[in-house]
Amino acid sequence: MDYDIVIIGGGPGGYTAAIRAAQLGAKAALIEKDSLGGTCLNRGCIPTKTLYRNAEILNTLSKADDFGIYVEGLRFDIEKMQQRKENVINQLRGGIYNLLKANNVDIINGAGSLKDKNTVEVINADGTLEELTAKNIIIAAGSKPSKPPIDGADSEGVYSNEDMLNFKKVPDKLLIIGGGVIGMEFAGIFRSLGSRVTVIEFMPGILMQVDTDITKRYSVLLKKQGIDVYTSTKVSKIEKTGESFIVHTEGKKGEASFEADQILIAAGRSPLIEGLNIDKLGIFYDKKGISVDEDFMTNIEGIYAIGDVNGISMLAHAASHQGIHAVEKIMGINKENKSPIPGCIFVFPEIASVGITEEQAKESGLKYKTSKFLFGGNGKALALGETDGLVKVIASEDDVILGVHIMGPHASDLIQEGTLAVSMGLRTEEIRGIIHAHPTLSEAFHEAVLGIEGLGIHSMPVRKR
Ligand code: FAD
DSSP states (O other), X not given: OEEEEEEEOOSHXXXXXXXXXXXXXXXXXXXXXXXXXXXXXXXXXXXXXXXXXXXXXXXXXXXXXXGTOOOOSOOOOHHHHXXXXXXXXXXXXXXXXXXXXHTTOEEEEEEEEEEETTEEEEEETTSOEEXXXXXXXXXXXXXXXXXXXXXXXXXXXXXXXXXXXXXXXXXXXXXXXXXXXXXXXXXXXXXXXXXXXXXXXSSSSSSTTXXXXXXXXXXXXXXXXXXXXXXXXXXXXXXXXXXXXXXXXXXXXXXXXXXXXXXXXXXXXXXXXXXXXXXXXXXXXXTTEEOOOTTSBOSSTTEEEOGGGGTSOOOHHHHHHHHHHHHHHHTXXXXXXXXXXXXXXXXXXXXXXXEOOHHHHHHXXXXXXXXXXXXXXXXXXXXXXXXXXXXXXXXXXXXXXXXXXXXXXXXXXXXXXXXXXXXXXXXXXXXXXXXXXXXXXXXXHHHHHHHHTTOOSSSOOOOOO
């Protein structure tokens, strides 16, 4: 069968690209070897956030007496939690299937590999072979969990994030290798479910991409939550002792060992390149991913690589954005690809950022201003009983908003106003004149922006000497 665009991989990058291609009148096929929705829907964003909600409810109930509500005999049912998670996934997966069908995208259930510049060979789920030809091919094959070379990492009971999502029992002692986004999200969820959680991180800090004003405060909260974090620490060996483990480490204070019932390896993800046959076509790639230009085209004309497989961002919304951009480019729509990519971290409380951090501003030698507004001064946050955290805004000397960093309730929803500001290059005075409804958490962003010009209403005035 001949197509305008053939897409390999049905994750958020691939399926979004397929729908956009169909909207623009292209004849499109989407090849998926596993389940529609990819890592994000089946093993990533959605299952973790469904479980995050369970954790959030438990955390709220654990402080119900602050609200004058007394809960006795609190217990939870893991089977039901898992069932709810599966229901959410199934509903969304069915929705993607229906959308693709309604847009006349051909869905091919099989594993695709490149035969030549215009041909994809598919081994269908039933074992038959099929060839699809296309003027343009988009590789959207995603990524897989990276496994650090640790002695004992292959032992039974050492989990990847994908195995961990299907837990049947809450471990008493969970040790997480990796203090990045995935590791810290699991730490928060399992601590809320009752595990004693230890995080071992090789780097000098956790969540290294986040502004340090946020990570410093988050580290204090982690201590309060009872999550132990060891940074600049390397796991040297995992030893299985019956049903549990001893994890040997080398850190700042020398060698140490930790007991654990379960281990989660959350040491990053690497592009899923195997099986695509990209070597045969001479497509350039390195260990971070397939190399692409600003339109996500590889060094081979007409072959694109979007989402996790190109290693640029490793976020679902970036994959979708890149898919749309590549398809539009193919269909003759030339647009600049300039939106900043917001990032959200579903820990307690949520963290979300967009644009530059203060460290990046310093490193680039930029003259900049910062302003912070604490959620403790926001009426809605007080009413919710969620006052931990802040909004931090970074602006240029002439008040253009360059970065927004939020830790606090609903940070993942609040960041969008910051994304709009950074993406449009808005100045603080343009946000200043916009009415923010009261009482809302969004007022904290407004106040942080006002603070750049020293005009915050609910902050103490800056003393003039
Ligand atoms: P994927 O979603 O990985 O999809 C690729 C698809 O291609 C897969 O379905 C795969 O089966 C298929 N495929 C691969 N090779 C072939 C082949 N040869 N033939 C046919 N099909 C093939 N991101 C966020 O933005 N927010 C979050 O909250 C978030 N949470 C996460 C939590 C976890 C635990 C994990 C692991 C990831 C999380 N992510 C999150 C990251 C997000 O899941 C990825 O960035 C996103 O899924 C990338 O989309 P993609 O389309 O590039 O690849």
